[in-house]
Amino acid sequence: MYGRLTVICGPMFAGKTTELLKRILWARNGERKDVLVLKTAFDVRYSRTEVITHDGLAAEAVVLHAFSDVEARLQEADLVCFDEVQFFQNMDRDVVELIRDLLASGTDVVAAGLDTNWKGEAFAATGLLMAMADEVVKLKAHCAVCGQPAHKTFKKVEDNVEIQLGHGDLYEPRCNRHWFDHLPLLSLSRAPAEGEISNV
Ligand SMILES: [Zn+2]
Numbered sequence: 001m002y003g004r005l006t007v008i009c010g011p012m013f014a015g016k017t018t019e020l021l022k023r024i025l026w027a028r029n030g031e032r033k034d035v036l037v038l039k040t041a042f043d044v045r046y047s048r049t050e051v052i053t054h055d056g057l058a059a060e061a062v063v064l065h066a067f068s069d070v071e072a073r074l075q076e077a078d079l080v081c082f083d084e085v086q087f088f089q090n091m092d093r094d095v096v097e098l099i100r101d102l103l104a105s106g107t108d109v110v111a112a113g114l115d116t117n118w119k120g121e122a123f124a125a126t127g128l129l130m131a132m133a134d135e136v137v138k139l140k141a142h143c144a145v146c147g148q149p150a151h152k153t154f155k156k157v158e159d160n161v162e163i164q165l166g167h168g169d170l171y172e173p174r175c176n177r178h179w180f181d182h183l184p185l186l187s188l189s190r191a192p193a194e195g196e197i198s199n200v
Helices: 016-029 067-076 085-090 095-104 124-132 176-180
Strands: 005-010 035-039 048-054 057-063 079-083 108-114 135-138 152-155 171-174
Touching: 005 016, 005 124, 016 035, 016 048, 016 057, 016 079, 016 108, 035 048, 035 067, 057 067, 067 095, 079 085, 079 095, 085 095, 085 108, 085 124, 095 108, 095 124, 108 124, 152 176, 171 176
Parallel strands: 005 108, 005 135, 035 057, 035 079, 079 108
Antiparallel strands: 048 057, 152 171
16 A cells, blocks of 8 residues: 655744654554654764654654665654654655655655745755645744744844754744844845846
8 A cells, every 4th residue: 555645844843843743652552553753963973863852742763864774674664754854855865755665665654844944945855745745734833023823934143054953042933024024135036127037
């Protein structure tokens, strides 16, 4: 049977990890008991395990740099979960292709991650997986300025670094208005002016 793909996405601070942990718990209590949770880390050289926790829920995750590190486990697992799936883009295999192979071999997949960076640009892996998914759970946070639903991640430090690890010190959730109003203009791709040749 073809596996089921669930994508959990949204800005930072939207509860994506909690939603992922919930799915892991459901799987373990159900029939799909063998769950493999994968993470990547920029600062870890070799595979190691790490426990991800949130709101009293916990799961052990394998921190990896190459899919070849967990090849045998990928074949055994009933459910493979990816935490921060946007960081799997530059691995030894294309993450989207790898997930297609898992689904084709009957393995269920849950991929949680950011849908856009702080500039509002889509992460390719998350976007493609959302298109392929049986279920997309798009979560929202609360705007740090006004408390309204927030779909964007706002970077509090003014630089143009696209991917930078950080949490509350660097980022906060913002509604569209409070995200866009304070976005440095340089970081936005400029729409072509009237009469200008566009390749669209
Ligand atoms: Zn707001």
